[in-house]
Amino acid sequence: MINANRNILFTATVLAICVILFVHVFLFPLYAVNPNHETLKTFMDFEKSLCSSNYIKQKKVWRKQQCPRYGVVTTMQGGRLGNQMWEYASVWAVARRTGLEPYIPRCIRIKLDQVFDSLTVPTFEEIAHCPVDMSRFVKSLDAWNYTYQSIVLPRYSVQPEIVLTWVQDIIQEFTFKTKLINKSQTILRLVAKNNINQVFVGVHVRRTDYVGYLWRKYSVLPANVSFYYAAMKYYEEKYQNVTFIVVSDDPAWCIKKFNNKNNVFITSKKVPNPPSLDLAILAACNHSIIDYGTFGVWGAILAGGETIFYNISHHSTVRLGQILPNWHTLA
Known part of the structure; x- marks a missing residue:
């Protein structure tokens, strides 16, 4: 009787192991590769x-x-x-x-x-x-x-x-709707006050959720105000009649940090702009200052001028700086 029970127990154990191996080897990989494989017909x-x-x-x-x-x-x-x-x-x-x-x-x-x-x-x-x-x-x-x-x-x-x-081709691909072009041009004309020699530098300041993301992903702090001031100084020394158009997800921070500069205009200062309009404004500028984030990157690409970017090792912005000759950081 004892031997019979042992045989039964041994057989049950072997069968259990076989079932487990079958599930893990033959079933789990299918679901790991493509859980919806059978449901995708068209x-x-x-x-x-x-x-x-x-x-x-x-x-x-x-x-x-x-x-x-x-x-x-x-x-x-x-x-x-x-x-x-x-x-x-x-x-x-x-x-x-x-x-x-x-x-x-x-x-x-x-x-x-x-x-x-x-x-x-x-x-x-x-x-x-x-x-x-x-x-x-x-x-x-x-x-x-x-x-x-x-x-x-x-x-x-x-x-x-x-x-x-094909950078020029992708710029043509992302041609803004006429209403966005007209609105962005109207804003720049109002800021310029009929000065036809005005040089516009779009500045993208990304904060809010990205501050925590930078620390989790790269163990770095966000760009402080000295980065933006140094980049602004670069353009002020290079061009006359420079106006900085600041686009940000945290306009209150920008108002506080740039309130002593009379050539800074902050969008969404009173009423928030839709992201599409802010992007069109960045694209309408002559040159760019960006910190990080895909929104500012596209604003600078579409603007097509010189771009100063915040240097974070292994960030995608650095890869763009290695490709585009008019993109650089400040030493």
Whole structure:
């Protein structure tokens, strides 16, 4: 009887171990690689999986465009305006580099269409009916092996080495809507007071949530007021009639720190501007001073002039400074 019980116990133990091994070896990896593999049948399903917001509505009739013959490039949605501009630009540039077809999730395109006029990358609406094969997707350009693979870039994707290969083209891609151009120009004219020789320097001051992020990510403190003053002094010594247009998520801090300079104009001083208008104002300036964050980076790229940036090792801004010849830090 004792031996029989031992045999039963041994058999049960072996079976339990086999079940555990089967689950871990054969089932868990499938879910770790792609938890929605079985539910993604068409590009409409795939598009929904890329979005962190519920902006997509199913239409009754889809335009029956030809399905992609080779592969596509797309991205996941993450962040706000500056982040989504990088996501869009990364898809646009990687598609140029690879020859794959670019597509942007509508949750990103809807946001950007409110700001820009000339976006050319189509949305998945055009191929929503097409079947999608998730086994052919990779997550980066480095993993792409020039076959029939597609690329889905992660959210917060920043690809300056590729995007800035065609910097003038991406500037044209992000052409502001006429109403934003007109409003930003009106503000600058009012600040200039009809001085046609005025040199405008856009200043982006990022604080609020980024202060804590800088410490967690890089173990560094945010830029103090001496950085901005030193950068302003650089432009004042280089140009006459300089006015600094300060855009910030913390205008109260800026008012307090720059109240002794009569050539500083702070947007959102009384009534907050929408981010799209502040970005258009930065882009309308001649030169730039930026600390960190994708919003200020895009303001400086679109302005196209000289840029002084706050130096944080391993930050994406430093990568831009290595690529663009008119971007530099202060020694």
